[in-house]
Amino acid sequence: MPVPDAPPPYGTVVFDCDSTLSTIEGIEELARLAGRHEAELATLTDQAMNGIVPLEEVYGRRLELIRPTRAEVEAVGERYVATQLPNAGRLIASLRELGKRVAIVSGGVLSAVLRLGEALGLGPEDVFAVELSFAPDGSYAGFDEASPLARAGGKVEVVRALAATSPGAVALVGDGATDLEAAGEVARFVAFGGVERRGLVFAEAAVTCAAPDFLALAPLLLTPAELDDAGLV
Ligand SMILES: [Mg+2]
Secondary structure, eight states: OOOOOOOSOOSEEEEOTBTTTBSSOHHHHHHHHHTSOHHHHHHHHHHHHTTSSOHHHHHHHHHHHHOOOHHHHHHHHHHHHHTBOTTHHHHHHHHHHTTOEEEEEEEEEHHHHHHHHHHTTOOGGGEEEEOEEEOTTSOEEEEOTTOGGGSTTHHHHHHHHHHHHSSSOEEEEESSHHHHHGGGGSSEEEEEOSSOOOHHHHHHOSEEEOOSSGGGGHHHHSOHHHHHHTTOO
């Protein structure tokens, strides 16, 4: 069934984090830092993002394999900042100057995604991800199993709730199957392939962007008048 699509203007723009705002997959970066199970983790993530296996089957399993420490999660936050897509900060600043709400909705680890949000000028009220808990010595102690973002269909719930409490129509930009699931909740879903072009997501989406530069998203998210106002033409 084709994904519905309505042109700009939008009052709210939601971005995915991993392989959208940043070139990395945080969970794979955690595995790399921990030096364990990298190949197995990459396979699990790929299967989840391509919709082959439900997210909830792999979410806790990945974290149990890695058992990331607090310091490793902080390091991934810094990696997110260092691997932002070109012009991500510029586009987000322009959207906010135009009076729009900008949010990040991610299945990644909250404290790491918060660090990227902070670097992009977003406060904690605009960042949605999965909280981990740590023992006093910083070792892994579990994740928020109640978070909808740790299961398939969860992004839909979070985006729906966000749309209900945010100004104007909502646009969503993301690369993965969980982003595509939420497409029905928003006025426009942009399949982003600037890092990983996922065949199933690109095939279903009405609007796609394959360029590895956030300036290419501007005409898909803003009216010609807004582009002019923001100096993005
Ligand atoms: Mg992603």
